[in-house]
Amino acid sequence: MGKFREEYVKMIQGFFSLLVLWVIPCFVLKTIREVIRVMYVDHESWWISVAILFALLSSWAYSTIISLSASVLLNLVCNLQVIHFADYTKLLESDSDVTALIDEHVRLRHHLSKISHRFRIFLLLEFLVVTCSQVVTLFQTTGYHGIITLINGGDFAVSSIVQVVGIVICLHATAKISHRAQRVASVASRWHALVTSNSPDPSRMRGSNSVGNFKALANPIRSIPTVFSESDLESLDSIGPPNYTQLASHVSSYNKRQAFVMYLQSNPAGVTIYGWTIDRELINTVFLIEFSLILFVLGKTMIFT
Numbered sequence: 001m002g003k004f005r006e007e008y009v010k011m012i013q014g015f016f017s018l019l020v021l022w023v024i025p026c027f028v029l030k031t032i033r034e035v036i037r038v039m040y041v042d043h044e045s046w047w048i049s050v051a052i053l054f055a056l057l058s059s060w061a062y063s064t065i066i067s068l069s070a071s072v073l074l075n076l077v078c079n080l081q082v083i084h085f086a087d088y089t090k091l092l093e094s095d096s097d098v099t100a101l102i103d104e105h106v107r108l109r110h111h112l113s114k115i116s117h118r119f120r121i122f123l124l125l126e127f128l129v130v131t132c133s134q135v136v137t138l139f140q141t142t143g144y145h146g147i148i149t150l151i152n153g154g155d156f157a158v159s160s161i162v163q164v165v166g167i168v169i170c171l172h173a174t175a176k177i178s179h180r181a182q183r184v185a186s187v188a189s190r191w192h193a194l195v196t197s198n199s200p201d202p203s204r205m206r207g208s209n210s211v212g213n214f215k216a217l218a219n220p221i222r223s224i225p226t227v228f229s230e231s232d233l234e235s236l237d238s239i240g241p242p243n244y245t246q247l248a249s250h251v252s253s254y255n256k257r258q259a260f261v262m263y264l265q266s267n268p269a270g271v272t273i274y275g276w277t278i279d280r281e282l283i284n285t286v287f288l289i290e291f292s293l294i295l296f297v298l299g300k301t302m303i304f305t
Contacts, residue, residue: 007083015076022165023065026158030060033154040151064162071126071166074119075173078271081115084108085180092184092191098256102263105184109269112181116272123273126170127286130163135293142301171286174278178270182279185264192257 034056038049088104137156141148270277 004083004087008080011076011079011083014079015072018075018169019065019068019072022068022162023061026064026162026165027057027061029154029161030158031057033150033158036154037151067162068166068169070122071169074122075169077115077119078173078177081108081111081177082180084111085177085184088184089187092187098260101188102260105264105269108181109267112177112269112271119271120273123170123174123278126167130167131290131293133163134160134290135297138294138297139301142298171278171283174271175280175283178277178279181269185261185268188261188264192261195257196254 034053038053085108088108091104092101137160141153141156146152268277270279272278276282
């Protein structure tokens with residue numbers, strides 16, 4: 001793991017940068033909303049109002065940091081695996097040992113399986129909580145007949161931003177590592193095609209051996225050394241069998257590469273939720289479901305006259 005030290009440090013720094021990037025703007029919006037509420041709401045004492053404001057901001061900041069930290073942590077874990085898959089694609093270009101390549105791919109798939117197993121409950125609950133929360137918020141917002149201001153609607157806005165940012169970070173990270181893992185099959189196919197095209201043609205090798213044997217049979221005097229002191233059996237022993245070692249080695253290497261490519265195509269890796277791989281297709285499905293829920297809520301609450 002020493003060769004990945006710099007990449008690991010960079011990713012960990014990006015973890016804190018991403019967390020601060022989203023927490024600070026949301027905290028500023030929350031602070032503005034609470035300050036405006038304190039200014040316009042009747043209060044008996046400024047000290048009590050300030051204490052309540054500080055308590056509200058502290059509790060909100062704590063819960064928000066914990067919520068976003070889980071999403072950003074998943075993003076960090078997936079980005080660390082991206083480093084290993086990038087190194088694996090380089091290994092494909094430099095190493096021709098198919099057994100070592102399969103062993104390394106099995107190890108990477110095992111790591112992705114562990115990530116999926118440890119984060120699947122979190123991802124599933126994140127989807128359900130965000131969806132239910134946004135549907136309820138949309139119901140309350142569209143069904144409200146009064147004027148929506150920063151005081152009565154600011155909390156909904158800030159909470160929605162935090163939830164949507166968290167789910168977007170999760171989807172982006174998992175889809176990124178899933179597509180990077182699935183891209184290995186295309187890289188291996190290209191590697192297999194390049195190695196095969198640069199290798200000698202087995203038919204030509206077989207043809208050259210056949211032509212050589214035919215010439216040897218057609219010109220026995222030239223091909224067999226004429227030594228009259230030897231017996232006929234000893235003279236025939238001087239003709240060696242055709243050398244098919246290079247041809248067999250080429251065919252064996254081709255079959256190994258072909259089996260490796262078929263293995264990658266039949267075993268696509270990626271982050272999964274109970275067997276469902278998180279990729280573009282799943283994200284499109286989730287988007288269509290969310291869009292259908294939005295249209296359903298709008299159809300129940302909004303009336304055009």
